[in-house]
Amino acid sequence: MTSKLAASLREAPVTVPALVALALFVVWATSEAGFPVTHWAPGGLVVLLLVVIAAACVGVRWGEIDGAVKLAVGCLAGYTALSFCSILWAGVQGAAWEGANRTLLYLLVFLLFACWPQRARSAALLLGAWTMAMIGLAVFVALHVDAATGAGLQSLIPGGRLAYPSGYPNASAAQWLMAFWPALLLARSERLAWWLRGLLAGGAVLLADVALLSQSRGSLYATPVMLVLVFALIPARTRTFALLVPVAAGVVAAAPAVLRVGDHLQAGAVVASTTHHAIVTTFLAAFVVGVVVAVGALVESRLASSTTRARTVHRALAATGVATLALVLVGGAVAVGNPVSRLEHAWHTFKVGYAANSQTGSRLVSGLGSNRYDFYRVALDEFLAHPVLGIGVDNFQEQYLQHGRSTETPHYPHSVELRTLVQTGIVGSLLALVGLGAALWAAVRTLRLADPLARLVAAGALAGFAYWVIHGSFDWFWEYAGLGAPAFALLGLACALAPARRVAGARALGRRPAIALAALLGLAAACSLIAPWLSQLEIQSAAHVWTRAPQAAYARLDDAARLDPLSDEASLLAGSIALRYGELARADRDFAQALQRSPDDAYATLELGAIASARGDRSAALGLLERAARLSPREALTREVLGLVLEGRLVNIQLLNRAILLKAQELA
Numbered sequence: 001m002t003s004k005l006a007a008s009l010r011e012a013p014v015t016v017p018a019l020v021a022l023a024l025f026v027v028w029a030t031s032e033a034g035f036p037v038t039h040w041a042p043g044g045l046v047v048l049l050l051v052v053i054a055a056a057c058v059g060v061r062w063g064e065i066d067g068a069v070k071l072a073v074g075c076l077a078g079y080t081a082l083s084f085c086s087i088l089w090a091g092v093q094g095a096a097w098e099g100a101n102r103t104l105l106y107l108l109v110f111l112l113f114a115c116w117p118q119r120a121r122s123a124a125l126l127l128g129a130w131t132m133a134m135i136g137l138a139v140f141v142a143l144h145v146d147a148a149t150g151a152g153l154q155s156l157i158p159g160g161r162l163a164y165p166s167g168y169p170n171a172s173a174a175q176w177l178m179a180f181w182p183a184l185l186l187a188r189s190e191r192l193a194w195w196l197r198g199l200l201a202g203g204a205v206l207l208a209d210v211a212l213l214s215q216s217r218g219s220l221y222a223t224p225v226m227l228v229l230v231f232a233l234i235p236a237r238t239r240t241f242a243l244l245v246p247v248a249a250g251v252v253a254a255a256p257a258v259l260r261v262g263d264h265l266q267a268g269a270v271v272a273s274t275t276h277h278a279i280v281t282t283f284l285a286a287f288v289v290g291v292v293v294a295v296g297a298l299v300e301s302r303l304a305s306s307t308t309r310a311r312t313v314h315r316a317l318a319a320t321g322v323a324t325l326a327l328v329l330v331g332g333a334v335a336v337g338n339p340v341s342r343l344e345h346a347w348h349t350f351k352v353g354y355a356a357n358s359q360t361g362s363r364l365v366s367g368l369g370s371n372r373y374d375f376y377r378v379a380l381d382e383f384l385a386h387p388v389l390g391i392g393v394d395n396f397q398e399q400y401l402q403h404g405r406s407t408e409t410p411h412y413p414h415s416v417e418l419r420t421l422v423q424t425g426i427v428g429s430l431l432a433l434v435g436l437g438a439a440l441w442a443a444v445r446t447l448r449l450a451d452p453l454a455r456l457v458a459a460g461a462l463a464g465f466a467y468w469v470i471h472g473s474f475d476w477f478w479e480y481a482g483l484g485a486p487a488f489a490l491l492g493l494a495c496a497l498a499p500a501r502r503v504a505g506a507r508a509l510g511r512r513p514a515i516a517l518a519a520l521l522g523l524a525a526a527c528s529l530i531a532p533w534l535s536q537l538e539i540q541s542a543a544h545v546w547t548r549a550p551q552a553a554y555a556r557l558d559d560a561a562r563l564d565p566l567s568d569e570a571s572l573l574a575g576s577i578a579l580r581y582g583e584l585a586r587a588d589r590d591f592a593q594a595l596q597r598s599p600d601d602a603y604a605t606l607e608l609g610a611i612a613s614a615r616g617d618r619s620a621a622l623g624l625l626e627r628a629a630r631l632s633p634r635e636a637l638t639r640e641v642l643g644l645v646l647e648g649r650l651v652n653i654q655l656l657n658r659a660i661l662l663k664a665q666e667l668a
Contacts, residue, residue: 012122020046043485072436096566097532102481117496141165145162145164146276174216178490181230182490198290198292201289205290208251234447375400396422398601416477539573568604610656613645
């Protein structure tokens with residue numbers, strides 16, 4: 001087995017840099033799911049370097065790459081270029097640059113995993129290594145939660161929902177469930193060792209139950225869709241079902257204890273014993289399922305030599321599957337009740353918002369109430385207003401502040417499809433649709449390969465990517481590099497299994513103009529990733545030292561503003577610090593610079609209006625505060641400050657900023 005794997009690695013040497021990339025994704029998963037730019041920007045440089053190493057050491061045989069994969073690369077590269085171009089018409093150019101860089105990261109990941117062919121064993125190594133690493137991380141998280149008490153436990157599971165380690169419960173649930181589907185599909189294969197199949201099956205139970213600690217409604221509704229896709233598109237349905245039964249039984253057995261943790265935390269109860277019981281139950285269920293599957297796999301391997309016995313086992317599994325499916329359908333119908341009433345209730349709660357959710361019972365069945373309906377309404381209105389090229393990548397917050405109805409201030413539309421549509425318009429949507437469609441076409445074709453291990457890996461990789469798309473259809477997962485990068489890696493891995501075209505005399509891409517262009521693009525990509533990253537490091541450093549060394553903080557923020565000439569973040573922070581020290585001239589200059597970079601920034605406009613009032617310039621103060629009220633019409637504090645100026649009174653800037661800080665702490 002080891003010699004065969006070594007041979008596969010020699011045939012697919014790009015596996016080594018791909019493993020390095022997967023290790024990077026696991027590191028991201030351990031901390032905020034790679035959301036901060038200070039995490040994913042240096043990671044993007046690592047991925048860029050890995051692509052360069054692969055191109056230099058292995059070469060790119062462009063003529064042998066599958067045509068659908070080449071189309072996918074071209075369209076995704078076009079979408080990335082459009083994302084950078086959108087900086088020109090974006091209202092917040094700094095956010096657009098950051099969003100374009102994140103899109104560049106996903107393109108680089110797809111290139112690394114899709115443009116060099118993989119063998120079945122090397123691809124299985126990549127998928128299995130990532131899946132097992134995520135299972136190992138889930139074990140660590142479960143043990144960490146079990147050891148936490150008091151305030152520590154509350155910080156890990158705020159509001160009764162596990163947010164650790166991503167900081168966002170829905171993202172935490174998604175990163176476990178993205179690995180759940182490859183674990184489930186790999187565990188069903190007779191090509192893997194019996195002990196490894198048991199380990200994967202037990203790991204699948206653990207991943208699902210740890211995800212359940214986050215009480216993500218999105219994951220609850222994405223799972224049935226995934227089940228339909230898996231059984232509709234992936235062959236060997238009997239084997240899938242035979243493995244799904246014990247895994248589902250293990251998840252369901254531990255679910256009551258797991259859900260009780262969130263219920264007790266929401267009620268404010270001390271839940272150390274409840275948490276311990278849930279974790280122990282989860283590990284016990286995973287262990288039992290792992291043993292059952294391992295024993296079944298061992299028995300199957302012993303019976304494989306007998307064709308008659310194998311057929312008997314297959315028929316028994318099919319009969320069991322049909323009977324179990326019938327029971328599930330009947331039980332589901334009884335539990336759901338009238339489906340029309342259920343749909344009407346779901347739509348009502350979705351439109352009304354959080355107030356429509358039930359206040360009793362588990363959050364998972366309390367309804368679909370959230371502010372997403374309002375997010376989507378504003379997003380569609382903005383698309384209709386800017387249908388061709390959109391409003392610019394990652395530009396949504398200012399539009400929602402002006403036109404939204406809820407008290408939330410979302411930066412993103414909470415849907416990967418609406419994000420693409422509203423921020424890059426019809427042009428960007430077509431590029432993304434054709435690119436992903438071509439990649440999926442190439443990947444789906446690998447499900448019909450003669451090699452059963454290749455089919456297995458392709459199925460697992462596609463399932464992981466599909467979960468990210470489905471759950472991300474109603475959440476902001478594009479912005480989490482720790483979710484998006486593994487998703488594009490899985491899609492690329494499935495594409496890499498597509499049979500290479502045999503072109504006579506095909507050579508690695510090496511003509512001098514092509515090399516020069518690639519080098520130029522690589523250098524530009526590196527510079528684009530480095531500048532905002534270094535700028536953010538300077539901002540973070542200034543935020544740590546301003547209370548004891550304000551001049552050093554100002555100097556670092558000036559450096560940050562020069563490194564990222566499009567972002568207003570450094571100027572906003574400098575202005576806020578200056579107000580704390582009563583330096584109105586410095587604050588006025590910094591907030592004015594922020595407005596030059598983001599003309600519709602409501603906070604900078606409010607502060608400039610307050611400064612003008614404190615200086616006695618009532619006319620300028622009224623103009624700025626009225627504009628701030630138009631930019632954020634639901635902001636009560638802005639209306640209150642405007643009312644003071646209209647009454648002829650001066651604004652107390654210290655009290656204003658204290659109120660802004662208290663509101664920020666309340667929202668956090």
